Amino acid sequence: MExxxxxxxxxxxxxxxxxxxxAVFLIAWSVLQLGGLxxxxxxxxxxxxLPLVLAASGVTLVIFTxxxxxxxxxxxxxxxxxxxxxxxxxxxxxxxxxxxxxxxxGLFNGFLVVVMRLPAIAVTLATFIILGGLALVILPTPGGxxxxxxxxxxxxxxxxxxxxxxxxxxxxxxxxxxxxxxxxHAYGVGQDAEALRLSGVAVDRVKFGVFALxxxxxxxxxxxxxxxxxxxxxxxxxxxxxxxxxxxxxGGAAFTGGSGSVLGTMLGALTLTVIxxxxxxxxISGWVQRVFEGMLIIAxxxxxxxATQSEQRKxxxxxxxxxxxxxxxxxxxxxxx
Amino acid sequence: xxxLSACATGVDSGGGDAGGGGSDCVAEGANAPRAGGDKYIVYxxxxxIGNAWQEEAANxxxxxxxxxxxxxxxxxxxxxxxxxxxxxxISQLQSMVAAGADAVVMYALSPTALNSAIREACSQGVTFxxxxxxxxxxxxxxxxxxxxxxxxxxxxxxxFNSMTLLAELMGGTGDIFFSRGIVGTSTDNxxxxxxxxxxxxxxxxxxxxxxxxxxxxxxxxxxxxxALGSFPNVDGLWCGxxxxxxxxxxxxxxLQVPISGETSQYFRERLxxxxxxxxxxxxxxxxGIGMKVALAVLLEGPDGIPFDIEVPYQIVTAENVTVCxxxxxxxxCNVFEPGTVGDESTADIFNEMxxxxxxxxxxxxxxxxxxxxxxxxxxxxxxxxxxxxxxFVTREACPEGWTQATLPQNVEGCSQG
Numbered sequence: 001m002e003x004x005x006x007x008x009x010x011x012x013x014x015x016x017x018x019x020x021x022x023a024v025f026l027i028a029w030s031v032l033q034l035g036g037l038x039x040x041x042x043x044x045x046x047x048x049x050l051p052l053v054l055a056a057s058g059v060t061l062v063i064f065t066x067x068x069x070x071x072x073x074x075x076x077x078x079x080x081x082x083x084x085x086x087x088x089x090x091x092x093x094x095x096x097x098x099x100x101x102x103x104x105x106g107l108f109n110g111f112l113v114v115v116m117r118l119p120a121i122a123v124t125l126a127t128f129i130i131l132g133g134l135a136l137v138i139l140p141t142p143g144g145x146x147x148x149x150x151x152x153x154x155x156x157x158x159x160x161x162x163x164x165x166x167x168x169x170x171x172x173x174x175x176x177x178x179x180x181x182x183x184x185h186a187y188g189v190g191q192d193a194e195a196l197r198l199s200g201v202a203v204d205r206v207k208f209g210v211f212a213l214x215x216x217x218x219x220x221x222x223x224x225x226x227x228x229x230x231x232x233x234x235x236x237x238x239x240x241x242x243x244x245x246x247x248x249x250x251g252g253a254a255f256t257g258g259s260g261s262v263l264g265t266m267l268g269a270l271t272l273t274v275i276x277x278x279x280x281x282x283x284i285s286g287w288v289q290r291v292f293e294g295m296l297i298i299a300x301x302x303x304x305x306x307a308t309q310s311e312q313r314k315x316x317x318x319x320x321x322x323x324x325x326x327x328x329x330x331x332x333x334x335x336x337x
Numbered sequence: 338x339x340x341l342s343a344c345a346t347g348v349d350s351g352g353g354d355a356g357g358g359g360s361d362c363v364a365e366g367a368n369a370p371r372a373g374g375d376k377y378i379v380y381x382x383x384x385x386i387g388n389a390w391q392e393e394a395a396n397x398x399x400x401x402x403x404x405x406x407x408x409x410x411x412x413x414x415x416x417x418x419x420x421x422x423x424x425x426x427i428s429q430l431q432s433m434v435a436a437g438a439d440a441v442v443m444y445a446l447s448p449t450a451l452n453s454a455i456r457e458a459c460s461q462g463v464t465f466x467x468x469x470x471x472x473x474x475x476x477x478x479x480x481x482x483x484x485x486x487x488x489x490x491x492x493x494x495x496x497f498n499s500m501t502l503l504a505e506l507m508g509g510t511g512d513i514f515f516s517r518g519i520v521g522t523s524t525d526n527x528x529x530x531x532x533x534x535x536x537x538x539x540x541x542x543x544x545x546x547x548x549x550x551x552x553x554x555x556x557x558x559x560x561x562x563x564a565l566g567s568f569p570n571v572d573g574l575w576c577g578x579x580x581x582x583x584x585x586x587x588x589x590x591x592l593q594v595p596i597s598g599e600t601s602q603y604f605r606e607r608l609x610x611x612x613x614x615x616x617x618x619x620x621x622x623x624x625g626i627g628m629k630v631a632l633a634v635l636l637e638g639p640d641g642i643p644f645d646i647e648v649p650y651q652i653v654t655a656e657n658v659t660v661c662x663x664x665x666x667x668x669x670c671n672v673f674e675p676g677t678v679g680d681e682s683t684a685d686i687f688n689e690m691x692x693x694x695x696x697x698x699x700x701x702x703x704x705x706x707x708x709x710x711x712x713x714x715x716x717x718x719x720x721x722x723x724x725x726x727x728x729f730v731t732r733e734a735c736p737e738g739w740t741q742a743t744l745p746q747n748v749e750g751c752s753q754g
Binding site for chain 1: 372385414415416417418419420422423424425427428429431432433435436437447448449450452453473519520521522523526733
C-alpha cells in the first residue's frame, strides 16, 4: 500500500511523468542506434528541439493562467522569415528585433484578450492566420539568408554543444520566474482568478504580462529556428500549432490552468522530437508515428488523471474517517508552482 | 572512382556475396558500404501525406533498386516522412546517415532548409539525390521536371505551357479560376509565376479568383465548388495537382469548360471522353529515375554525371490521349485502361528514362518477377543535363560566366553576357 501511494504521488507530478517517458525513449534510442549515440546525433536532436521547447514554454505560461494561445506558430513563421530577409543585414541586431516582434504580437494578443475582453482562442487563432499570411508576403518562397554569426551562436560549440547550454538556461530562467511575484500570481490566476482579484492582485496586468512574455518566447523560437535550418520558410512554423500543445500535454500541465511546469513542457517537447528517432531505428515510419504520438499524449494525460484521482480518493477517505488527523495534501489536481 | 563492373554494366550481375568479401559490385576500402555490410544501403524517401503521387514515386524508386542488377549490390529501405516539415525531414536525414546510408533519394520539402544536413551527409560520403522538388545545396543531385521543356513544346516550365494551351483552348478569351498548390513552396511559385507570364500574352483573359488547392483533390474540389458558387459563368480552369477535384466540381455543377490540369487518371479519362483540356504535370516516374541516378553515382562513380538532371514529360490533350493497352508501357500511351485504377493514379509512371516501370511496381514497390533495370551511364544522363539558362530556378545561383536575369516566363534564371 505504501509503495502504491508513493508511485501515485510520483506519477501525479507531470514533470516526473514527462521525465520518465523521455528516459524510456532515450534509453531505447541509445540501445537501438547503430554505433550508439554520438555527440553529433544528440546535438542535432537538441538543436532541432530548441525552437519547439521555446514555443511550447510560451504556450505553457499562457495555459497556466487558464487562457489559450494559438499564435505561437504564426509568430515563429513571421520571425523566421524576418530573420532571413529584412533583419538578415542587421547582424546581431536582428536577433533582439525578432524577439521584439514576438513581444509586440504578445502585447497585441494581451490587449484584445484582457482589455477588449475577447476570447483568447478566437483572438490568437486570428493572429496565427494573419501572421501566416504576412510571412508569405514577406518571403513567398523558402530562401533568404541568415546572419552567419547568429547561426554559429546557436549551433556552435562552447566546451559542450550550445544547445545543452541554452536548454539549461531556459530551465534556470523558469525556476527563477516561478518564484517571482508574476510567476506565482500567474498560477493563482489559473486556479481562481476571482479570489486573487479580491485579494488585491491586478489579474489583468498579470495576464497581459504573460501574453507578452509568451510572445517574446515565440519570437525567440522563430529566430532560433532560422539559425538551426539556416533559411527562411513561411510555412515552417505551421507544425508548431499542434506540437506546442502536444508538448504541454505530455509535460503534464493542466489545460484548465493553475497547474504544471515549464520543465515538464520542455521534457514533453524533447520527447516529441526523439520519438521519430526511436521509431526510425525500429524501422517504423508512416502513419504509425502519428498514431503513436497521439496515444502517448492520451496515456500521459490518463496516467496523470488516474494518479490525481487516486490521491483525491485517499484524501476523501481520510476526511470521512473519524478521529484520524487529516494529512495536509494539495488536491488542486496537479503540480504546485 | 569505383570499379563496379557487374552492377554498372548489368552483365553477370548474379555474383552475390563473394565469400565474405561482399558482392562483386561492392567496393572495399574507402568506398565500401558505410555500415560495413556486403551491400550498400540506399534510402528511398517520400512524404506520407495521403497523396497517390508520393506513394507511386516511392514505390517506383524502391522497386527499381530491387531489380537486377542492382539487387545484388544494394539494400533499399523505404522511409516515409510522416512529419512533413523541414525540421522533421532534417531529423530523418540525420537518422538515415547515422544508420549507415550510402545514398539517400529524397523528396525535399524545402529547397534550402535541408542544406546543412545534406552538406553533413555529403561530407560523410553519402550520395544525396532530390527528386521532383529541388535543393540548392551544390553537393546534391537534382532530378526534376521543373525546368524541363515538355516534349513537343518550345518553352520550359509546366505553368507557362499549361496556361498557354488553356488559353488556346479558350480561343484566347474568357475568365478563369486559378487553383494553386501549396502556396509558399518554390514549386508552386514557379508554376504560378510562369503561368501568369503566359497569361500576359492573352489580354482578353482574366483570372476571376485564385485559391489554394493544396495539391489535394478533395481540397481542390471543395474550393472549386465554392468558387463556382460565386462565379458560375467561368470559362476555364487552371488547376494544379488535385485537378480531378476541379473536374468533379464542374461535373457536379453541370458545366464542361476547358481545364488545364495535371496527370490524374480521372482527368485523362475525361479527356478520352472528349472533355476539352490539357493534362501536363509532374511525373511520379521521377522517384524511380532519382533512384537510378543515385545508384549510378554510387556504383559507377560520380565522374561525368550531371548534378542537374531534367526529367522529360509530356503534354496530353483530348487529341493525343492514348490508352496503355493492358496497362503496360507502350510508346505514346498516357492513360490506363478506364476503370482499372484509382482516380488519382497516373500513367506518367511511365517515362522514357524509366522503361522498367510497371503499374504493379508503382502500386507495391516490388518489381515484377525477373524484371531487370537498365542502369544509367554518365553519357546517357548528360543528354538530360539542365540548360544553364534555368539553373537559378533550382540552385539560386548561376553557372560561371552567367548572370542572374529574369526569363521571358517571369522566372528568375541566368543569361550570358
